[in-house]
Amino acid sequence: MPELPEVEVVRRGVARWVVGRTVRSARFLHPRVTRRHVAGPQDAVARTEGLVVADAVRRGKYLWLPLASADGDAADAMVVHLGMSGQLLVEAADAPPEKHLRAVWEFDDERDDLRFVDQRTFGGVAVVPLVGVADGGLGGLGESSDAPWSRCVPAPVAHIARDPLDPAFDDALFAKRLRQRTTGVKRALLDQTLVSGVGNIYADEALWRARLHYARPTRSATRAQADALLTGLREVMTAALAAGGTSFDSLYVNVNGASGYFDRSLAVYGQAGRPCPRCGSPVRRDAFMNRSSFSCPGCQPVPRAAHW
DNA sequence: CGCATATCCTGACCGC
DNA sequence: TGCGGTCAGGATATGC
Numbered sequence: 001m002p003e004l005p006e007v008e009v010v011r012r013g014v015a016r017w018v019v020g021r022t023v024r025s026a027r028f029l030h031p032r033v034t035r036r037h038v039a040g041p042q043d044a045v046a047r048t049e050g051l052v053v054a055d056a057v058r059r060g061k062y063l064w065l066p067l068a069s070a071d072g073d074a075a076d077a078m079v080v081h082l083g084m085s086g087q088l089l090v091e092a093a094d095a096p097p098e099k100h101l102r103a104v105w106e107f108d109d110e111r112d113d114l115r116f117v118d119q120r121t122f123g124g125v126a127v128v129p130l131v132g133v134a135d136g137g138l139g140g141l142g143e144s145s146d147a148p149w150s151r152c153v154p155a156p157v158a159h160i161a162r163d164p165l166d167p168a169f170d171d172a173l174f175a176k177r178l179r180q181r182t183t184g185v186k187r188a189l190l191d192q193t194l195v196s197g198v199g200n201i202y203a204d205e206a207l208w209r210a211r212l213h214y215a216r217p218t219r220s221a222t223r224a225q226a227d228a229l230l231t232g233l234r235e236v237m238t239a240a241l242a243a244g245g246t247s248f249d250s251l252y253v254n255v256n257g258a259s260g261y262f263d264r265s266l267a268v269y270g271q272a273g274r275p276c277p278r279c280g281s282p283v284r285r286d287a288f289m290n291r292s293s294f295s296c297p298g299c300q301p302v303p304r305a306a307h308w
Numbered sequence: 309c310g311c312a313t314a315t316c317c318t319g320a321c322c323g324c
Numbered sequence: 325t326g327c328g329g330t331c332a333g334g335a336t337a338t339g340c
Contacts, residue, residue, distance in 0.1 A: 032316090032317085083317095084317085084318095085317090085318085085319095100318090119317085119318060119319070120316090120317045120318050120319085121316085121317055121318080122316075122317065181310085181311085182310075182311070183310090183311065183312085187311085187312085289312090289313085290313080290314080
């Protein structure tokens, strides 16, 4: 499941293999890929072909490629969300099509194509204008901080908060907004308008590191607990990024680049019944938000207000 | 408005 | 061998 570190691995691969190239053709092979592009797939194609991929930028789980004319004039951005199962691959045009191949981009230089493969079709592509936002734009990591698009984000990303690895992330503002909510801390971590890039896996791992139960009320969270959550997120995401970043140095950009990390280093996620690495208590699994929440009963006791 | 839940989708897996 | 049920979950539409 691509969360922030996996998307960042993909971004780096796109920056390495795609940025600077001119799109010769774009093809969409499944209607769901462009469902967020309201004007339809033909319009998305028309807004892409003939333009140069100027950069690869990420905020949270969103990745976008600012496009520009051959003269360098900024145009729209091609936004990609990997959803649950999306992959971007850089492959030779004659490589056999993947079973769930959804989109293909060819380039003027006639080198390898870019492909979007997505089994569960939760992912998608839209070609949309860049807009100014109150937080100054350009979240996360991009290659060019002084480019004309660097103070903007694509319109569908305007409501997405900065992510914990963004140098401009405001820890104090996060703590303030967290405490203004009336919900549990895990729900808050998964809300991309409060902090972005966090999915079920890294939420559980950060809560374990911060020794907080997922249902701890946000209203009573302390500044220190908010900081501990951010520290936990940054530690586990940085570790995942380091692990995933080692395996993509090939002609190939794969969302599964970080998968090796999962087997070795997850303390609680997917570890039901196995001993907590810190205290040895068997990890528990609870139903939560129509999915699972993994935690340590010893390190993350159920908060009094949330006893049931 | 804030918060919670239903929904989209496909393939792996399990018990029978 | 297959069949039905369950699970995985990001973002958004809808409901309260």
